[in-house]
Amino acid sequence: MTVAHGGHAPATALLPLVPVALALVAYLAAALREQRHGPRGWSAWRTAGFSAGAVLLMVALSPPVAAFAHEDFRGHMLQHLLLGMYAPLGLVLGAPVTLALRATSGRGGHRLGRLLNRPLVHALTHPVTALALNAGGLYVLYATPLYRATTTSPPLHELVHLHFLVSGCVFAWVVAGPDPAPRRPSVPFRLAVLGVAVAAHATLAQLRGGAELMYYGGDLAEILLALALMAAWRPRRAAAGPARTA
Incomplete structure (x- = not known):
């Protein structure tokens, strides 16, 4: 078997799959x-959305894909798309926060609700902040020596993976997630932020050689995210006109 990353034994390479599998089992048990x-x-x-996201995440972390990513930039881009865009979209559409709120006791749900209402969470989950973490992280990775450093440092490599996943989940959540989000802006505003993300990814794909997968795969993921947002949009009806005077 091919190792997943330089110096990683096969058994070690399978360890990242364990928490994902446990999270999927916990979700399915709560959903049932x-x-x-x-x-x-x-x-x-x-349930199907979360399951698909978890499966895509496990594929991205599997030894064959990890080995391909380590040996070929195209493999790296494939892994990035799975970790940072496609898996987060499925996980977020599964509404795990809503399921957790229903599954936990009253005290646990209250604590989770208080956490979501903290000012720091408000700041981190604003669409502009989420865009900066998501697209900005890509520019830092590919426009600086960071990417080269990740090829020789397994801990840094895994940290970048974690950033891709977390920032991708936060961005998908605040743009189109069915879970409650604190002080979420209007749908037109979120569509505008998504448009900026599309432009940022397209520009970076043109600047970075061999990034065709980012260009086409990223566009498809963002189209799916836009469709999810529009599917959940319920425009407010116009307020009724002034009552007639007698």
């Missing part, structure tokens, strides 16, 4: 419990 006993049930589409 909610479906059987919850007053409102649980959407099969949300």
Whole structure:
């Protein structure tokens, strides 16, 4: 078997899959419990979305893909798209926060709600901040010596992977996630932020040689994110006109 990264033994390369598999099992157990006993049930589409995201994440972290990413820049771009765009979209569309709020006790749900309302969370989950973390992280990686450094430092390599995943999940969540988000701006504003993200990814793909996968794969992921946002959009009806005077 090919090792996943320079110096990684096969057994070690499989370790990142364990927490993903455990998270998927926990989600499926909570979804099944909610479906059987919850007053409102649980959407099969949300379960499918989270499951697809978890599977894509495990594919991205699997030894064959990790080895391809280490040996070929095209493999690196494939892994980046799975980690930072496609897997987060599926995970977020699964509404894991909503499921956790339903599955936990009253005190646990209250604590989670208080966490979401903290000022720091408000700042980090604003679409502009999420865009800066997501697209800005790409520019830092590819426009500086950081990418070359990740090829020789496994800890740095894994840290970049974590950033891709977290920033991708935050961006998908604040743009189109069904979970509650603190002080989420209007849909037109979020569509504008998504448009900036598309332009940022396209510009970087042109600047970085061999990044065709980023250009085309990134566009498809962002189209899917836009469709998810539009599918959940419920425009407010115009306010009723002034009442007629007698």
